[in-house]
Amino acid sequence: MQIIHMNIDYTVLEERRERVQKALGFSFGDRVPVIPYIGARYFLEQVGFQNRIEDYLNDPKTMLECQVYGQKWILENVDSDFHNMVVYPDFMWVEDPHAFGAGIIIPKNDSPWISRPHILEKDDDLEQLRKVDYVHTGFHGKMIDYYREMRDIAGDYEIEFNDGKKIPVREFTRPGGSGILGLIGIANDLYGTGNIAMALYDKPDWVKELVNIICDKSIEWLEYVLEISGGDAGFCSDRYPNVIHVGDDGTAQLSYEQVKEFSLEPFKKLADFIHSRNCEVQAHNCGKADHLLGFWADDIGIDRYYGFSYLTDKAKIKEMMGGKIKLFGGIDTSLLKDGKPEEVFSYSKDTLSIFKDVPGYIMMDGHNIAPGTPVENINAMTDACRKFGSH
Secondary structure (H helix, E strand, O other), X not given: OEEEEEOOOHHHHHHHHHHHHHHHOOOOOOOOOEOOOOOHHHHHHHOOOOOOHHHHHHOHHHHHHHHHHHHHHHHHHOOOOOOOOOEOOOOOOOHHHHHOOOOEEOOOXXXXXXXXXXXXXXXXOOHHHHOOOOOOOHHHHHHHHHHHHHHHHHOOEEEEEOOOOEEEHHHHEOOEOOEOOOHXXXXXXXXXXXXXXXXXXXXXXXXXXXXXXXXXXXXXHHHHHHHHHOOEEEEOOEEEEOEEEOOOHHHXXXXXXXXXXXXXXXXXXXXXXXXXXXXXXXXXXXXXXXXXXXXXXXXXXXXXXXXXXXXXOHHHHHXXXXXXXXXXXXXXXXXXXXXXXXXXXXXXXXXXHHHOOOOOEEEEEOOOOOOOOOHHHHHHHHHHHHHHOOO
């Protein structure tokens, strides 16, 4: 048995969990919680794997060890309310298009990306997508295999905290896939963002059919994940008990009218499925999304708005979602990367002036801590919450 020591008391994690759970229950703890999104592309560098992303993606043991040591680094260096340790199959956001047959490029020292030309540029016959075994094909199938292998490997590892608390790594090893990258986002990956933009006008019925196919296949995948996970799976470096992520950066590139025309019914179908399985719907989109707040809140009926961008009007988010939807976000990711700690502190203070008294608010970046972001800048968010985030 390999013992991995965490230089932190387990009681600290329990305090963090209590603070976060109060916020998720729309009540107030001692202060606003802070949960920065620190994914693999950031923590791999911290554990000596900055040029070994290819190894991370191609070996379940390496993936497991990197995630455990990455979370050890976070717990020991990042002052936040992170507490939800998880080990799961992680293919860095290209799982969904790859399961449809999209080509993937895996560099040695960068996140994977979709190869060109896109699969539907070569052949736009949508029947090829309908016929796909979306659960067992590509990285989806690999995620299933990796979960089983990682569960076996995890039996050789145990976490030990300063106060003597021990947790077998197997206890927090979960399946991946508790979410999708978005109906429009996946369509962009299959056909190209520019091509989809033109197709909205040139062949709208084809786009609608494409989005409906993606919705139906996504439900097939999520149904399987819920079955094997019992509703407790991993996604985006977090553990999602009874929560399904339906983030969609592609929606922010469309007008409200286009989002409703091309994705309202599929998103409602997806949300209804998620709610029917007693899970919460967690939405996300990057970029300025003032025009989407009503879509998510009223048309789709989401439960969480996650990693919302600093570009979106915070006062409008508060007005339309505050106290009704759990809110995560608000901090400028560019400022985190390139600013100074005192600038992040000041920006966080200003954000708290809007959200501090909103039940259900958790401070977060725009779900995108960039590699190279100084730890001091990340920690400045919590500094601000300690000083200005109390109720």
